[in-house]
Amino acid sequence: MNLVWLRTDLRLFDNPALYLACQTGQGTRVVYCATPQQWQEHHEAPAKLGLRSQLLTNIQQRLHQLGISFEVIRADRFNDLPELIFEYCQKHQISDLWFNSEIPHNERLRDQQITQHLHTADIVCHPCENEFIVPQAQLRTQQGGVYKVFTPWYRLWLNRLAQHPVELFPEPAAQGAPIASPTHPIELPGSDTYRHDLWPGTESAAFECLQKFCNERLHHYIERRDFPGIHGTSILSPYLASGAISPRHCVQLIQETHAHYGTDWLEDPWLRELAWREFYRYLMLNFPSLSRDQPFKPETRFLLWEDNAQLVEAWKLGKTGFPIIDAAMRQLHQTGWMHNRLRMLTASFFTKLLLEDWHIGESYFMSQLIDGDFPSNNGGWQWSASTGCDASPWFRVFNPVRQSEKFDSDGSFIRKFVPELGELDSKSIHNPPEKLRKCLGYPQPIIDYKDARERVLTRFENLKAMNLT
C-alpha cells in the first residue's frame, strides 16, 4: 500500500508523487499534515490557510470519488511528524511513502528525519521533483558552479527548456469504488475567511484563471504589468503558492497561446516572471543560509537599521502619509494580495526610507499574504533591501511620489484603497497639500524623502568603507 503526503502541491493534475504512486497499482491513500505551531513560526497568513482549507476540501471530495482515501493528520510542529507518519504507516500497512520535495531548510530537514525514521521499518520513501520547470541540477556555470545572477542563469534555463519541452503528469485513474466524503468542510487551524470571489478554492478555478489570463491578457502583459490600477497581471500567485496549479502547466498554456498566434513562446515576458520564481527557489536550495535569515551578501549583516516601532506601525497600517504606499498596504489587508510594483515600492520604502530591518517587513508580508511563498518573499525583500543576490543597486531609492505619478497617473488605484482622498484631482492625489490632509483626516508624511534618502546612502557608503567584501 502507498501513502502520498500532500504539501504545497494541492492538485490532482500534474502531481508527480500522486500520479506515480497510483501507477504502481498497489493501492494508495493520501494525507495532508496540519502543523499549526510550525505555521505560526513561519508566519503563515490566515487567508492563505483559508484558501488551503477550501482546496483540501475539494481535493478530499475528488480523491474519494476516485476511491482514494484522504485524511488530515494533526500535529503541532514538523518534529512531531516522523512518529505520527510512522504510526499511520503501521496502522494501514504502508510500504511506500511518496511526496513532492520542498525547498526551504526546515522542510528538507523534516523530510530527512522522516525518511530515516521510516527506513528503520523498511518503509521506502520516494521524494519526487516538483518545484522546478527545468531541473535545477542542469543549471550550472561552465565551471560547474552555482549561478548568482539571474540573466545568465535565465539564458541557460531557456536553452534547456527549448531542448526539453515540459511534460505534465495526468490525473490519477480511479483506484477503487467511490468513498463517501464527510459533509463538513476541512478547516485548518489558524485559517480565516478570505476573498473567495477572487480565488475560489478549487483546482478547476485555478485552471480557469490561468486559461482566461492566457486567452485575454497574456499578449498585453508587457504593457500592462506595471500598473496596479489595471488588471494586467495573472493574479495566479495564490494558486501557484498553494500548488493548485503547477508552473509547468503555465508553461504549457504559454506554448499553446503562442502556437495559436504564431509567435515565439520563448520570448514571452510572462515566462520570465515564472523564471524569477524558479530562480529564487534555485538560490534557496543552493544557499541554505537564505532559509536561516541570512542576507545573501554577508557584509550587509553590519548595516545599521533604525528601530522605530511607531514608524513600522504606521507602515503596517497604511498610514504613512504617502498615498501610494498606504493604498498598497490597504490592498494587502483587504485582499491578502499586493501588486508586484507595489511590493517593490512598499519594501523599498520600509528598508531604504524608514531604514527598518528587512526581516521585519519580510515576516509581516508573510503574515498577511494569501500567496506567501518563502523563496519569492525572501528574494523580493532582499532585492529591495539591496542585501540579496542580483539585488537592486543600493543607491536606487524609489521616490514614492514620482512612482505614484508614473504608475497610477490618474490616481484610480489610490482612490480605490484610500477613499478619504477620493475627491482629489489626479495631480494632488499623489502628494496632497498639508492643509488638505488636515481637512480630510489623512496623515502628514512620516518622513522627509530627501533627508531619508541621504541617510540611507550614507549608511551604505559607511558599510562600503568598512571594506568587508
Ligand SMILES: Cc1cc2nc3c(=O)[nH]c(=O)nc-3n(C[C@H](O)[C@H](O)[C@H](O)COP(=O)(O)OP(=O)(O)OC[C@H]3O[C@@H](n4cnc5c(N)ncnc54)[C@H](O)[C@@H]3O)c2cc1C
Ligand atoms: C517584497 C516582495 C515580496 C514578494 N513576496 C512574494 C510572495 O510571498 N509570493 C509570491 O508568489 N510572490 C512574491 N513576490 C513576487 C511578485 O510580487 C508576485 O509573485 C506577483 O505580484 C504575483 O502577482 P501575479 O500572480 O499577478 O503575477 P504575474 O505577474 O502574473 O506573474 C506570474 C507568476 O510569476 C511569479 N512571479 C512574478 N513575479 C515574480 C517575482 N518578482 N519574484 C518571484 N516570482 C514572481 C509568481 O508566481 C506569479 O504568480 C514578492 C515580490 C516582492 C518585491
